[in-house]
Amino acid sequence: MREVRISLVGFGIVGHGVLEVVRRKRELLKKTGLDLKVVSVTDINGTLYDQNGIDPQMLHGARTLEGIANMDIIGKEAIQEVDSDLVVEVTPTNIVHGQPGLGHIEEALSQGKHVVTSNKGPLVVAFNHLKELAQENGVMLKYEATVGGTMPLISLIEKNLVGNDIRSIRGIFNGTCNYILTRMMEEKYTYSYALTEAQELGIAEADPTYDVDGIDTAGKVVILANSIFGMDAKYDDVQVTGIKDVTSEALNLAWERGYLIKLIGDVPALKVKPMLVPRRSPLAVGGTLNVASIETDLSGTITVTGLGAGSIETASAIVSDIVSIYTSRQIDA
Amino acid sequence: MRLSMDLELQDIPGQLMQSLEPFKEYKGNIISVVHHRDRKTPRGTVPVQIVFEIDPSNIDNVKKHLEKNGIVVVRAGEDRFIEEVSVLLIGHVVHTDLGDTINRIDSTGFAEVEDLSLRMPGIDEPSSAYMRIRATGKEEIGTSLSILRKVGAEKDLLVIEPIEAEKI
Numbered sequence: 180m181r182e183v184r185i186s187l188v189g190f191g192i193v194g195h196g197v198l199e200v201v202r203r204k205r206e207l208l209k210k211t212g213l214d215l216k217v218v219s220v221t222d223i224n225g226t227l228y229d230q231n232g233i234d235p236q237m238l239h240g241a242r243t244l245e246g247i248a249n250m251d252i253i254g255k256e257a258i259q260e261v262d263s264d265l266v267v268e269v270t271p272t273n274i275v276h277g278q279p280g281l282g283h284i285e286e287a288l289s290q291g292k293h294v295v296t297s298n299k300g301p302l303v304v305a306f307n308h309l310k311e312l313a314q315e316n317g318v319m320l321k322y323e324a325t326v327g328g329t330m331p332l333i334s335l336i337e338k339n340l341v342g343n344d345i346r347s348i349r350g351i352f353n354g355t356c357n358y359i360l361t362r363m364m365e366e367k368y369t370y371s372y373a374l375t376e377a378q379e380l381g382i383a384e385a386d387p388t389y390d391v392d393g394i395d396t397a398g399k400v401v402i403l404a405n406s407i408f409g410m411d412a413k414y415d416d417v418q419v420t421g422i423k424d425v426t427s428e429a430l431n432l433a434w435e436r437g438y439l440i441k442l443i444g445d446v447p448a449l450k451v452k453p454m455l456v457p458r459r460s461p462l463a464v465g466g467t468l469n470v471a472s473i474e475t476d477l478s479g480t481i482t483v484t485g486l487g488a489g490s491i492e493t494a495s496a497i498v499s500d501i502v503s504i505y506t507s508r509q510i511d512a
Numbered sequence: 513m514r515l516s517m518d519l520e521l522q523d524i525p526g527q528l529m530q531s532l533e534p535f536k537e538y539k540g541n542i543i544s545v546v547h548h549r550d551r552k553t554p555r556g557t558v559p560v561q562i563v564f565e566i567d568p569s570n571i572d573n574v575k576k577h578l579e580k581n582g583i584v585v586v587r588a589g590e591d592r593f594i595e596e597v598s599v600l601l602i603g604h605v606v607h608t609d610l611g612d613t614i615n616r617i618d619s620t621g622f623a624e625v626e627d628l629s630l631r632m633p634g635i636d637e638p639s640s641a642y643m644r645i646r647a648t649g650k651e652e653i654g655t656s657l658s659i660l661r662k663v664g665a666e667k668d669l670l671v672i673e674p675i676e677a678e679k680i
Contacts, residue, residue, distance in 0.1 A: 349675065420670070424602055424603070424638070424670045425602065425670070425672075426602055426633070426637075426638055426640060428631035428633050428639070428640045429600055429602045429631070429640035429672070431631070432600065432629060432631050432640050432641075432642045433600055433642065433672075435554055435629075435642075436551075436598060436629075436642055436644075437550070437551055438598065438600075438674065440600070440672060443675060452672075453670070453672050454672060454673055454674065454675045455598060455599075455600060455672055455673065455674040455675065456674075456675050457674070457675075457676070460675070462675065
């Protein structure tokens, strides 16, 4: 049995999910020969450390580490000080400067620790730099949860579709926009009414700009361009149009002619814009679902769909990444 | 001579048979019949495309006979426009001179706007237009879309293209 000591950096919705999934699945995952142990949790209040592994029940439902932290260290210092094999980086994302996640990931990789993250910012800002840093230090950087949440996309291409040339990836990478457009079409809601509903349900943020202006989708397009197509794309290279100008009349007009309107991210074209999607296309998924069509030379077009966000769903993608690090031959050799 | 026709049939039994009868009468040789039952028009009619070979002097007789049978002939003639694409425009579509927008496509000579539906929810509110463009080939469809993108930028219209068109 190989023990994997995990430092969790960031204790928001995803951080809580990671703790919970590791608790629920620890016994099951032992079948893969791994004993996953979260030895530390860090947020802006400090660090909670327990070498025997932190049981989320010890936290009594606390949302932050205020008053619970037993070490007065945060951020990079916590990554340095805690003896761990792997860092899970799940702090809030910023795709302009990538911080604080970028600093955390650089620190962890430099320390020879594997990194698994759901944080898009650092990868949008410095993907190739971080990949090189991981290689120099003989560790792995995994980021499945950054694109499409629990929907397997990056690992599907890297493992199952290996040997294929990937010609394009097009899809819906933002569940909030998909929800708003779905409701505007089905219920004939105006944009602002559908947005308010999404906010009340917790599907959209109080400041929805990041989602509805296509910024989030563009970030994912950059990550796919760099990781799958080996490009050196930056956020500014993406042509972005959001969904704010789409009207329910336009959605209904499109429906009568056999189409839906969806916010589509297109790689390697580096475009994000609302597009007409035939009603019977595999891309025509509704609600908060994400979907991606991968066009390949050998396998034709493969489409995957799944939940793009959520605490437990994102944590599931993170745990899969952790297991794949220790079960891949590269590391064993 | 090979020709094609776009018809619109009522969605009632026997219509397809009735639409083929004149071709038999005027010795047309039918190459293909495509019945788009899944793409009903907003008028509730079913579009049908027929490609056939016939002596061109008989084409008007076929048309008249069809119309006598109560069938709408949308287009008849040489099958010049073989590709088509659907596009949606959102914004002040009418007040930014819709006629001019259509003319920019039609004046190319290789593409035409063949179908147009409008939604105008209220004064000062953005309206929407669906248009189907037909063209002589894939490249010409691509050029038509670039023209629309340019018009969209000029007139502050959101141009929504279909996902298939990206492959063109």
